[in-house]
Amino acid sequence: MSKVHQIGLIGAGNISEAYLKLAPLFPGTKIVAVADLSAEAAKARAGQFGVRALTVDELLKDSEIDTVINLTIPAAHYEVSNAILSAGKHAYSEKPFALSVEDGKKLVALADAKGLKLGSAPDTFLGGAGQTARKMLDDGKIGKVIAGTMHVLSRGMEMWHPNPGFFFQPGGGPILDLGPYYIAALVNLLGPIRTVTAVATKGFEDRLVTAEGPLKGKTVPVGTPTTINAILHFVSGAQVTLTASWDVWKHGHVNPIELYGSEGTMLVPDPNFFGGTLRYSEKNGDYIEVDTSGAPFGKSNWQDGKHANYRMLGVADLLDAADHGREPRCSGRVALHALDAMVSILDAAAQEKVITLSTTTDRPAPLTQADADRLTAAR
Ligand SMILES: NC(=O)c1ccc[n+]([C@@H]2O[C@H](COP(=O)([O-])OP(=O)(O)OC[C@H]3O[C@@H](n4cnc5c(N)ncnc54)[C@H](O)[C@@H]3O)[C@@H](O)[C@H]2O)c1
Incomplete structure (x- = not known):
């Protein structure tokens, strides 16, 4: 049986609520803590969902947390994802991934060098x-x-x-x-x-x-x-x-x-x-x-x-990729x-x-019913 990954959120703004609400759909993911530059924002969001409010530094140093989702503003995405990977944790960022191609390349290289998984929204195409x-x-x-x-x-x-x-x-x-x-x-x-x-x-x-x-x-x-x-x-x-x-x-x-x-x-x-x-x-x-x-x-x-919203699906897939040694979608x-x-x-x-373009990519693998069953299976 695959493990349950302990996840921290950095960025307790508007979109963090959707991530916290939808995480229980994916039993391999468990959001356990929230951090923000604003201690007040972190406390409010953490209190709403009964998880811990930490400072960014505390969250990055927490040995229980193996994955961090970066829900900060676009201008902070590179710096925060870089700090997450540097702390030895898998990183998943809201879009846009970074603001310059150079910064994006540095993040991919850092994740590869550290053997960590790196991913980014959007996951809507899944x-x-x-x-x-x-x-x-x-x-x-x-x-x-x-x-x-x-x-x-x-x-x-x-x-x-x-x-x-x-x-x-x-x-x-x-x-x-x-x-x-x-x-x-x-x-x-x-x-x-x-x-x-x-x-x-x-x-x-x-x-x-x-x-x-x-x-x-x-x-x-x-x-x-x-x-x-x-x-x-x-x-x-x-x-x-x-x-x-x-x-x-x-x-x-x-x-x-x-x-x-x-x-x-x-x-x-x-x-x-x-x-x-x-x-x-x-x-x-x-x-x-x-x-x-x-x-x-x-x-x-x-x-x-009115809509289908499965935010966290990309994170669940990234952690399944970590468990099975494959590329996240x-x-x-x-x-x-x-x-x-x-x-x-x-x-x-x-x-x-x-x-x-100076970059290319493989098409992400299709997501099958068997993949969906695995991502939503009880642990
Ligand atoms: N709001 C949405 O509906 C929505 C939908 C899809 C994607 N997004 C994306 O999600 C990201 C966040 O959007 P939002 O609407 O939640 O923004 P927001 O402004 O409501 O929240 C961002 C939070 O990040 C915190 N923050 C900023 N820099 C930080 C840093 N360096 N370290 C720690 N915390 C920091 C801010 O204090 C703030 O609480 C953006 O990239 C946005 O494009 C938002």
């Missing part, structure tokens, strides 16, 4: 929708993928987030904030990316904060592109356009991802979530709906059954390649050129 789409593509349902589109469009963050300034500075923007879901989903479906090119602009020089809070009615400056059109050319030959914008009030692109194959078309649900209804066509026939809720981790279980290598694509998109736009 959900029912992502894995059903993967199986259908691998089974040749739409033939060879020639092209595709991805649309990530909205009017931004300043109407719901009380402190939205960081979203509009380098390290934020729609590519680094939401791109990880889309790019990881496509690497799962199509494999690694060879080149990218893009154009980018700022729709507005500043943004008026309308969310409730101390900044309401004030403006925050925009220091990073908020509308980006990119072309991703995959090693497989597929070419996919990505339109990402926080300058769009309304749009008609109801399908976040469309893939056009030699034998048909596939409409893939929003990779921000684990489930959803997938549609595909055989050549130009009517769309056939595929309910992915019966696939592992596809059933709606969140927000009154949401590995540092996949995250590094996705980061390379995102940073290169922004660089390509700034430099008006085509960039060949």
Whole structure:
């Protein structure tokens, strides 16, 4: 019988609640402590779930804890993941994995040198929708993928987030904030990316904060592109356009991802979530709906059954990988390649050129029913 891994969280903010709520679905994972720069935040979250509140230093020195999840803000991801690995513990980070490819490479090298597992969100592509789409593509349902589109469009963050300034500075923007879901989903479906090119602009020089809070009615400056059109050319030959914008009030692109194959078309649900209804066509026939809720981790279980949310699945898979000496599916290598694509998109736009990525990755292994049964089995 596999062991139960004792896990610490660093970062007791918004998303930490989901990790703590969902961990019991995976009996091989046990979150035992929470730390944060703010002792108050750590205490509040730890108290809510009956786990220990520690300082970051105490958590990293705790010999009972073999794995740490990094739920800090993007600007701290590299520094905190580096500290976790340096303390001899497996590390799993929220997205984005790091803010520069150099930092991402250093993390992968450190984990390899220490024989530790390193992983990163998103793990949504391990959900029912992502894995059903993967199986259908691998089974040749739409033939060879020639092209595709991805649309990530909205009017931004300043109407719901009380402190939205960081979203509009380098390290934020729609590519680094939401791109990880889309790019990881496509690497799962199509494999690694060879080149990218893009154009980018700022729709507005500043943004008026309308969310409730101390900044309401004030403006925050925009220091990073908020509308980006990119072309991703995959090693497989597929070419996919990505339109990402926080300058769009309304749009008609109801399908976040469309893939056009030699034998048909596939409409893939929003990779921000684990489930959803997938549609595909055989050549130009009517769309056939595929309910992915019966696939592992596809059933709606969140927000009154509106969405499927199995955050912690990537962590459970990473620890199963540690137990069985294999590569995790949401590995540092996949995250590094996705980061390379995102940073290169922004660089390509700034430099008006085509960039060949300096990293590559294997496609993560498909997640089978037997894998799902193992990850959810009682210990
Ligand atoms: N909130 C969401 O719905 C959501 C969803 C998916 C992914 N994420 C990702 O999760 C991460 C965290 O997001 P959030 O919404 O929870 O942010 P948040 O701002 O609510 O919380 C971040 C916490 O990290 C702490 N922190 C920052 N730097 C630290 C450091 N060096 N050491 C220890 N603690 C530190 C802060 O004090 C804060 O409590 C981000 O990378 C975000 O992109 C968030």
